[in-house]
Amino acid sequence: MKFIKLLSSLIILAAVSVFVAANFLFIKIDLGETGVRTQQYAVFGAKGVVPEDFGPGWHRNLPLLDTWKIFDSTVQTTEFTTEQERQATRKIYSFLSSTSQRYLDASSTGSTGQVELKSKDGYTVRLDITVKYRVSPNEVHKLYQELGSEARYKGIVRDQVQKTIRDIFGTMLTEQFYDPEVRRTKTVEAKKDLKGELADSSIDLIDILIRDIAFDPSYERKILDKKLADQDVELNKSRALAEDKKGETNRIAAETEAKVRVIEQELIAKKLTMKADTDKEIAQLNADARLTAAKLKADADLYKAEFEAKGTLLEKEATAEGERLKATALNTPGGENLVAFEIVEQLNLGEITVSTQSNDFLDVASVLEKVGANAE
Incomplete structure (x- = not known):
């Protein structure tokens, strides 16, 4: 136990x-x-x-x-901004995680006011800048030997950033700050120079961001007046261009109207030509039809005349044959009786007085002989 x-x-x-x-x-x-x-x-x-x-x-x-x-070996942030902007950033990060709080604490120790410089033409320009950096890997002991504290190396970053920004951006005319391409070129140049300067102190520059630009109120008023004047010039140019375009529009409208009239006249002429061609074709068809009808009528008349001539010929021939046959018949004994009969039949006698002493109507042979008939 x-x-x-x-x-x-x-x-x-x-x-x-x-x-x-x-x-x-x-x-x-x-x-x-x-x-x-x-x-x-x-x-x-x-x-x-x-x-x-x-x-x-x-x-x-x-x-x-x-x-x-x-x-601290993480990426550090130094902000060159206004106090209002810094308070707004602090308020945003106050709702985030502890890691973000750490970022907030780190960035606040390195914060300072905006970088103020004089442009090439003498106006004051203030830049709102954010710088990202860290101690160079495997060189923390060197930085400690040279500078001794973390606060001192962050101070070197602030001082070097302001110097480099003033040296590079100070060569710009104030109006060039409005040009994003010029600003981007100068930012790249500043980053390159600043990276080399900080590397000598075992500091690794990650990036530099130009977030905002502020000008003197007098220059901003001057720029505003210039912009308004430029807008007036552009407005007058636009009006002049509009007048030119209006004249061009009227010219085009007149040319178009003339072309429309020409097209309408061409259409009318084409219609008349087509109508004349159609009338000509119709007249030709009518003439051809009349010619065909005349030929057909002539053929029919010829056919009719031929048949009428044949009929007349046959009729004449029949009449002649009848006369021949009649003449032949008259030359027969019965022919004398027929002639006497026709003579008697054609007599149209009124009331006549015949002497029975001279004519014995009971003597048939005597009566027939008197009218030219033959009792035999």
Whole structure:
């Protein structure tokens, strides 16, 4: 039983010792941080800053021998802006996560007013700028040796940014600040120069952003008056162009109307030509029809005349034959009786007085002989 109690005491003592050793003999570096260790004495190595960057994890921290300086290795932000803009940014980030709060705290320590400079033509221009940077990887110990503190290297960033911006953007005319292409070219130039300057101090420039530009109120009024004057000029040009276009429109309208009239006259002439051609074709058809009808009528008349002539000929021939046959018949004994009969039949006598003494009507032969008939 005593052994178990002793073992338990030893385990507890060992755990406490480990805990104490971990807190007093080691240091923990979190993510996003880089440590720099300085040896106070030449024990277990040379005295001074250890030429090495220590990343996240547990590292040696011997009392009285080691001292540590922890640097934020994440991307830092320095804003050159107005206090109103800074307060608005703080209000936005106050609703976000702890990481964003960390960004807010880091950016606020490096904030300053807008970068103010004189343009080439003497006007004051204020630039709202955001700069992104960090300590160069594997060079944190160098920065510590040269500058000694994190606040000092951020101050170097602020000073160098203002100097570079004034040197490069100060060569621009005030009116050129309105040109986005010129601003972009100057920003690229400033970034290149600033990156080289900060690299000598073990600072890595990520980017530089020109967010806003403010001018002197007098210059802004001058620009406004100029823009209004330019607009008046453009308006007058537009009006003159409109008048020119109006004359051009009238000319085009007149030409179009003339072309329409020509087309209408051509259509009328074409219609008349087509009508004349149609009338000619109709007249030709009518003439052809009349000619055909006349030919047909002539053929019919000829056919009729031929048949009429044949009929007349036949009639004449029949009459002649009848006369011949009649003459032949008259030459016969019965012919004399027929002639006498026709003579008697054709007599149209009224009341006559015949002497019965001279004529004996009972003597038939005598009567027939008197009228030329033959009783035989």
